[in-house]
Amino acid sequence: MALTHNLGFPRIGAHRELKFAQESYWQGDSTADSLNITASALRKRHLTLQHDSGLDWLPVGDFSFYDHVLDTSLLVGNIPSRYRAEQDNLSTLDQYFRIARGRAPQGTPAIAGEMTKWFDTNYHYIVPEFDHTTTFNLNASKLLAEIEEAKALGIAFKPVILGPLSYLYLGKCHSTDVDTLTWLDALLPVYERLLDRLQKAGIEWLQIDEPILALDLNKAWQGAFSRTYQRFAALEHTPKRLLTVYFGPLLNNLKTALALPVEGLHIDAVRGRAEIETVHAQWPVDKVLSLGVVDGRNIWRSDLNALLDLLEPFHEIRGDRLWLAPSCSLLHVPVSLQDELTLDPELKTWLAFATEKLAELDLLKRALQQGRTKVATELAQQAQAIAARRCSNRVTRADVQARVQALHRSPADAHLRAPYQVRAAAQRQRFALPLFPTTTIGSFPQTRDIRQARSRFKAGELEKAQYEAIMAEHIAYAVTAQERYGLDVLVHGEAERNDMVEYFGEQLDGYAFTRFGWVQSYGSRCVKPPIIYGDVARPNAMTVHWTTYAQSLTDKPMKGMLTGPITMLQWAFVRDDQPRRQTAEQIALALQDEIKDLEAAGIGMIQVDEPAFREGLPLRQQDWDDYLQWAVQAFRIATAQVRNDTQIHTHMCYSEFNDIMPAIAALDADVITIETSRSNMELLAAFTHFAYPNDIGPGVYDIHTPNLPTVERMVELMSLAAESIPVERLWVNPDCGLKTRRWEEVEPALVRMVEAAQMLRARAIHKAS
Ligand SMILES: Nc1nc2c(c(=O)[nH]1)N[C@@H](CNc1ccc(C(=O)N[C@@H](CCC(=O)N[C@@H](CCC(=O)N[C@@H](CCC(=O)O)C(=O)O)C(=O)O)C(=O)O)cc1)CN2
Numbered sequence: 212m213a214l215t216h217n218l219g220f221p222r223i224g225a226h227r228e229l230k231f232a233q234e235s236y237w238q239g240d241s242t243a244d245s246l247n248i249t250a251s252a253l254r255k256r257h258l259t260l261q262h263d264s265g266l267d268w269l270p271v272g273d274f275s276f277y278d279h280v281l282d283t284s285l286l287v288g289n290i291p292s293r294y295r296a297e298q299d300n301l302s303t304l305d306q307y308f309r310i311a312r313g314r315a316p317q318g319t320p321a322i323a324g325e326m327t328k329w330f331d332t333n334y335h336y337i338v339p340e341f342d343h344t345t346t347f348n349l350n351a352s353k354l355l356a357e358i359e360e361a362k363a364l365g366i367a368f369k370p371v372i373l374g375p376l377s378y379l380y381l382g383k384c385h386s387t388d389v390d391t392l393t394w395l396d397a398l399l400p401v402y403e404r405l406l407d408r409l410q411k412a413g414i415e416w417l418q419i420d421e422p423i424l425a426l427d428l429n430k431a432w433q434g435a436f437s438r439t440y441q442r443f444a445a446l447e448h449t450p451k452r453l454l455t456v457y458f459g460p461l462l463n464n465l466k467t468a469l470a471l472p473v474e475g476l477h478i479d480a481v482r483g484r485a486e487i488e489t490v491h492a493q494w495p496v497d498k499v500l501s502l503g504v505v506d507g508r509n510i511w512r513s514d515l516n517a518l519l520d521l522l523e524p525f526h527e528i529r530g531d532r533l534w535l536a537p538s539c540s541l542l543h544v545p546v547s548l549q550d551e552l553t554l555d556p557e558l559k560t561w562l563a564f565a566t567e568k569l570a571e572l573d574l575l576k577r578a579l580q581q582g583r584t585k586v587a588t589e590l591a592q593q594a595q596a597i598a599a600r601r602c603s604n605r606v607t608r609a610d611v612q613a614r615v616q617a618l619h620r621s622p623a624d625a626h627l628r629a630p631y632q633v634r635a636a637a638q639r640q641r642f643a644l645p646l647f648p649t650t651t652i653g654s655f656p657q658t659r660d661i662r663q664a665r666s667r668f669k670a671g672e673l674e675k676a677q678y679e680a681i682m683a684e685h686i687a688y689a690v691t692a693q694e695r696y697g698l699d700v701l702v703h704g705e706a707e708r709n710d711m712v713e714y715f716g717e718q719l720d721g722y723a724f725t726r727f728g729w730v731q732s733y734g735s736r737c738v739k740p741p742i743i744y745g746d747v748a749r750p751n752a753m754t755v756h757w758t759t760y761a762q763s764l765t766d767k768p769m770k771g772m773l774t775g776p777i778t779m780l781q782w783a784f785v786r787d788d789q790p791r792r793q794t795a796e797q798i799a800l801a802l803q804d805e806i807k808d809l810e811a812a813g814i815g816m817i818q819v820d821e822p823a824f825r826e827g828l829p830l831r832q833q834d835w836d837d838y839l840q841w842a843v844q845a846f847r848i849a850t851a852q853v854r855n856d857t858q859i860h861t862h863m864c865y866s867e868f869n870d871i872m873p874a875i876a877a878l879d880a881d882v883i884t885i886e887t888s889r890s891n892m893e894l895l896a897a898f899t900h901f902a903y904p905n906d907i908g909p910g911v912y913d914i915h916t917p918n919l920p921t922v923e924r925m926v927e928l929m930s931l932a933a934e935s936i937p938v939e940r941l942w943v944n945p946d947c948g949l950k951t952r953r954w955e956e957v958e959p960a961l962v963r964m965v966e967a968a969q970m971l972r973a974r975a976i977h978k979a980s
């Protein structure tokens with residue numbers, strides 16, 4: 212009798228209930244009590260839903276008010292020194308939000324914890340910080356309270372924690388270059404105390420997430436795994452430990468993992484499909500083997516018959532010690548298909564969101580327990596949807612396939628422009644920009660008015676013409692504002708875009724989009740990743756209308772704004788029936804057409820955003836070259852056919868570029884704007900070291916906080932940049948887009964930024980004479 216369990220459930224709520232409660236609390240519009248009531252109701256609703264889906268073990272502790280890595284920092288009492296002084300005067304909740312966002316309803320503003328990508332997902336976590344003052348001390352109140360809450364529901368559950376090694380590995384030590392493994396000995400007693408507490412609280416199974424076992428680990432880290440888990444096994448009081456690994460195969464960590472003294476091991480049976488047989492052969496049959504067979508990173512229905520072929524022999528041998536689960540936490544998929552009333556009905560049968568994935572697990576379990584014939588009807592339904600998708604003529608398009616084939620025959624199409632120096636000269640002539648030209652990354656505040664207008668338009672309460680008139684007004688406002696601030700290169704502000712990926716997905720063939728397919732990106736911010744189900748093509752121009760409208764309002768250059776092929780891929784749910792590379796090429800061709808149309812319409816500068824370029828990098832180094840080759844190629848397919856005096860910009864953020872500089876240079880954008888302000892231009896070191904050849908705009912202020920940048924600070928940062936990059940190639944811009952900020956924050960910040968650029972120019976001229 213196989214058992215089923217889940218590693219984690221989306222916490223934001225099917226209708227983003229948590230988001231609205233959080234934001235209302237932050238605004239001072241509601242109390243901590245009311246936030247807690249919403250949170251508690253959501254946790255109960257999610258547990259009940261999972262229980263009703265037939266799961267045997269439910270996750271508890273996967274809920275978070277912001278981020279589960281930050282929760283872990285608080286669980287082990289790791290509060291960075293800059294927050295400590297005010298700790299005692301604040302509620303636990305405000306302490307927490309002050310670290311997460313640099314602000315809480317109570318307490319003074321602080322520098323927020325650094326945020327970075329969780330593995331190769333679009334989820335961001337707050338980076339744990341370690342230094343010589345770091346101490347640990349158990350504070351399990353949140354986890355214990357959630358355990359009590361779950362107990363009251365009378366369901367079988369297992370608490371979930373982030374394992375000590377993954378916790379350390381994901382953290383950073385800023386002061387020196389010390390490996391965070393240094394803190395292991397200090398940290399372990401806290402985990403040991405926690406295990407003891409949990410066992411005494413009656414916990415039978417504890418899920419310990421150690422996803423870093425899917426990364427390239429050196430010997431020191433591998434050795435630390437053995438040491439750590441041996442210590443846990445030696446405890447007098449401890450729950451049984453289910454060690455979970457996800458996001459990839461174990462590869463060179465396989466031996467380490469299989470030797471760990473834990474009662475259960477969970478592996479990612481989707482991305483680690485090739486390892487299942489080996490693990491089954493080597494993992495003792497008297498221990499639990501959990502196979503993550505249902506894809507937690509995508510939304511396609513599983514091929515259950517194929518899975519049963521795989522699982523039946525294992526089940527025969529392992530019985531109830533075979534557990535079935537999603538590959539990873541379901542945090543990365545939307546809650547349910549149930550409310551998707553406008554989604555194409557056929558397409559809908561091809562999909563499974565979190566709730567439907569749990570139903571798949573239950574069906575698998577029943578098929579194993581009772582035999583396939585007992586559940587034949589349900590299995591047949593599933594099989595039919597899979598078969599229909601496989602041979603649907605909505606998926607493939609001969610014209611698109613032929614165009615990609617032609618591309619493979621003449622790859623030179625991606626190398627049509629003159630070298631940078633020649634282009635730069637042509638562009639200097641055309642645009643005559645001052646030294647240190649100022650610009651922004653694209654978006655301006657997505658105000659309540661804008662979002663409300665769009666939501667009314669989508670609900671049919673506004674006519675298209677009315678909606679467009681409102682957008683035109685907001686775009687005009689943004690253009691006028693930028694002229695007032697004195698910026699050199701303007702943008703239209705992206706008012707008409709719900710999201711930089713979804714907006715394009717809505718206009719491309721081969722894409723579908725949902726109404727409530729929300730997935731948490733960070734804190735209260737969510738995205739609705741579009742679904743790429745078929746060959747991608749562009750039926751009509753996508754941005755020409757609004758870009759030329761914006762250009763008509765100003766004599767300054769108006770930068771066209773597109774999302775690059777890799778980001779379009781990375782932030783969507785991608786079809787799994789062809790290599791990702793091929794889908795990227797199709798998107799690149801659609802963008803190529805768009806760029807040509809913009810150019811023909813007189814737009815002289817075009818930005819092709821690739822913030823997810825680094826995120827798309829495979830987790831294992833052995834796979835990097837292949838990815839970088841096709842990712843660069845996709846960008847070049849999109850951009851390399853424009854005139855020499857058309858200026859191509861790109862933008863990247865949230866990334867460390869050190870290890871991929873040659874690929875970034877190979878994109879050969881005329882200008883790259885990057886996030887550097889939070890790392891004190893540290894990032895620029897990579898660009899300098901590599902002698903990055905083209906123009907760079909190192910972001911001079913952090914747009915993720917409401918706190919205002921000072922002129923001095925921006926001048927200082929740019930001066931730092933000027934030490935290593937010739938001033939002729941430097942641009943002045945914020946870190947990233949301004950859509951999450953308010954106009955009251957944007958205005959003074961940009962005025963100061965322009966002032967900083969003017970000071971820099973004056974100094975440069977002074978120096979030269
Ligand atoms: N896809 C993606 N990933 C990304 C980024 C990004 O921009 N896009 N940026 C980085 C950081 N991540 C981010 C993710 C989301 C948001 C963000 O602002 N999201 C918005 C939602 C954006 C959106 O889809 N808006 C829709 C729906 C807006 C809405 O909530 N409307 C209300 C009604 C309006 C109202 O009364 O306020 C409703 O439907 O209920 C629209 O504008 O049309 C949010 O959570 O609030 C920002 C950054 C990395 N990853």
Ligand SMILES: [Zn+2]
Pocket residue numbers: 652822862863864946947948
């Ligand atoms: Zn950005």
